[in-house]
Amino acid sequence: MSENTLVSPASSSAPADLEPAVQPPPPTHHRLALAVILTCQLMVILDATVVSIALPGIQHALGFSSAGLSWVMNIYSLTFGGLLLLGGRAGDIFGRRRLLASGIALFTLASLAGGLATTPTELLLARVAQGVGAAVAAPSTLALIVATFQDATERARAIGLFSAMSAGGATVGLILGGLLTSWLNWRWVMFINVPFGLVVTVLAPRVIQEPPRQGGRLDLAGALTATGGMVALVYGFIRAATVGWTTPLTLGCFAAAVLLLTAFVLVERRVAQPLLPLSLLTDRVRAGGYAAMLLVAAAMFGMFFFITQYLQNGLGLSPMQAGFAFLPLAVPIFAGARLAPRLVPRYGARPFLLGAPLLLLTGLLLLTRVDAHTTYAAGILPSMLLFGLGAGFTMVPLSLTILSSVRPQESGAASGTLQTMQQAGGALGTAVGITAFTTATRHPSGTGQAGLHATLAHGVSTAMACSAGLAVVAFVVLAVLVRPSRPARPGAPASVAGSA
Structure with a gap:
């Protein structure tokens, strides 16, 4: 299925050689x-x-x-x-x-x-x-x-x-x-x-x-665990829809998704650039x-x-x-x-x-x-x-x-x-x-x-x-849970909807 970011433009701290030589349109x-x-x-x-x-x-x-x-x-x-x-x-x-x-x-x-x-x-x-x-x-x-x-x-x-x-x-x-x-x-x-x-x-x-690139290295361990976990989760839903929620392969997919996504969270807590x-x-x-x-x-x-x-x-x-x-x-x-x-x-x-x-x-x-x-x-x-x-x-x-x-x-x-x-x-x-x-x-x-x-x-x-x-x-x-602390204001520098 989806679906939206809103941030304030800010200068990047990336090294100069990573900045694209492109003038703003x-x-x-x-x-x-x-x-x-x-x-x-x-x-x-x-x-x-x-x-x-x-x-x-x-x-x-x-x-x-x-x-x-x-x-x-x-x-x-x-x-x-x-x-x-x-x-x-x-x-x-x-x-x-x-x-x-x-x-x-x-x-x-x-x-x-x-x-x-x-x-x-x-x-x-x-x-x-x-x-x-x-x-x-x-x-x-x-x-x-x-x-x-x-x-x-x-x-x-x-x-x-x-x-x-x-x-x-x-x-x-x-x-x-x-x-x-x-x-x-x-x-x-x-x-x-x-x-x-x-x-x-x-x-x-x-x-x-x-936009200015952020530099750094791709988090390969996070990529493997996140991708594997999401594939297992989505495949588990697909299997559940076609053959049932209680078959061994369906349950195995959901179990693998839990394990891989848990590993992903642990990896993200430890790496410098998650x-x-x-x-x-x-x-x-x-x-x-x-x-x-x-x-x-x-x-x-x-x-x-x-x-x-x-x-x-x-x-x-x-x-x-x-x-x-x-x-x-x-x-x-x-x-x-x-x-x-x-x-x-x-x-x-x-x-x-x-x-x-x-x-x-x-x-x-x-x-x-x-x-x-x-x-x-x-x-x-x-x-x-x-x-x-x-x-x-x-x-x-x-x-x-x-x-x-x-x-x-x-x-x-x-x-x-x-x-x-x-x-x-x-x-x-x-x-x-x-x-x-x-x-x-x-x-x-x-x-x-x-x-x-x-x-x-x-x-x-x-x-x-x-x-x-x-x-x-x-x-x-x-x-x-979703209770923005203040109404949005036209021209607000960082947010349109407000955040808690």
């Missing part, structure tokens, strides 16, 4: 630089869902088994989520603009290879390469926004657009996937990345300022925000996955119709993300962090009422509108609050951690939902097409109850 380049960064973010986020509507065509064309087909989605999330922390720290050391351009170049080549794939193995290898490219590029996006926009108000608006891409990118992927699959064929969900990737790769070095500075997690507000982001992402991705299935398999919509059915979800997400940066400085983040998740939760609770007689207009559309408004007004204030007052030298790690929470949350929400869905549909509700429809509806409503439960926990975390 003129103000007229700011909007173009932002467009390039947002395009990068949209590419890596929507690729997690743009393929989902094309899965039936992929299976037919390449001969995937039913079990193997799930890996077209899962292997991207596994690679992306597992390498994000490493990508964030690498950007701090080797240059964030350089990593963004290099990561998108790899992502673009992998997309071309995926579109040309003729066997399941070729497509899966291309998806792995896409995940690596995304993990290299994504953590640098927010740090580059901070370096480009030094005025607090402009920066808040830029981060609002970025958060809209993060929150709405998955929905855009569903719409775009439906259009491409219906008008052309499944290969274009891969090919569509190529022209945009080329534009980002060419323009990034020309319009984006390279991959993830633990100070990012010692602040109560920030730690609670990370936890809430994971839970919100889990609720969102669970909703995307199951409502997509219901629209096509339950209501009989075509891929294109199913994609456009998500438009009422995308519009309020983007509207909320655009309005929130203007309202947070006036009223503070706290009202939004308490009120907006309740809208999101209400939308999910309405979806728990899905049954064999539910229609799109009466049963799905109102839920999407509420869910979209809640997501749009949650993501921006939460992003600003989580990463306010982060030091420049830690911005890459902080951004990588936040996006790791989003990807792990997406895997968690999908796994929990599929487990509930499988249990609920084990005994069919009847025979024939009507029975299949009723069984599907019952499974979806049960899965949505799990997503609603995750949203409830997120609300409790936000209410108890």
Whole structure:
């Protein structure tokens, strides 16, 4: 799944030979630089869902088994989520603009290879390469926004657009996937990345300022334990969703994740330049925000996955119709993300962090009422509108609050951690939902097409109850832990949302 740094620009103490000999871009380049960064973010986020509507065509064309087909989605999330922390720290050391351009170049080549794939193995290898490219590029996006926009108000608006891409990118992927699959064929969900990737790769070095690099050495021990731990955790969620939570391999994955992530914390406490500075997690507000982001992402991705299935398999919509059915979800997400940066400085983040998740939760609770007689207009559309408004007004204030007052030298790690929470949350929400869905549909509700429809509806409503439960926990975390000590003020030098 994700999802946002806000720091005060400051001079770096890195040695002079590490400073890039690049003049800051003129103000007229700011909007173009932002467009390039947002395009990068949209590419890596929507690729997690743009393929989902094309899965039936992929299976037919390449001969995937039913079990193997799930890996077209899962292997991207596994690679992306597992390498994000490493990508964030690498950007701090080797240059964030350089990593963004290099990561998108790899992502673009992998997309071309995926579109040309003729066997399941070729497509899966291309998806792995896409995940690596995304993990290299994504953590640098927010740090580059901070370096480009030094005025607090402009920066808040830029981060609002970025958060809209993060929150709405998955929905855009569903719409775009439906259009491409219906008008052309499944290969274009891969090919569509190529022209945009080329534009980002060419323009990034020309319009984006390279922030001062931090120098130092890559924490290899931390990289190995963090990457191994995240891969084991995400794979554990994927295994839980497909074969169950109590199988030996699933439990082994979770045990390995606990051991490796514990080792990672011990390593980070001892090294001079950690991959993830633990100070990012010692602040109560920030730690609670990370936890809430994971839970919100889990609720969102669970909703995307199951409502997509219901629209096509339950209501009989075509891929294109199913994609456009998500438009009422995308519009309020983007509207909320655009309005929130203007309202947070006036009223503070706290009202939004308490009120907006309740809208999101209400939308999910309405979806728990899905049954064999539910229609799109009466049963799905109102839920999407509420869910979209809640997501749009949650993501921006939460992003600003989580990463306010982060030091420049830690911005890459902080951004990588936040996006790791989003990807792990997406895997968690999908796994929990599929487990509930499988249990609920084990005994069919009847025979024939009507029975299949009723069984599907019952499974979806049960899965949505799990997503609603995750949203409830997120609300409790936000209410108890994420309490910014002061409202934001326009022009505040270090923070838009305030921090404890």
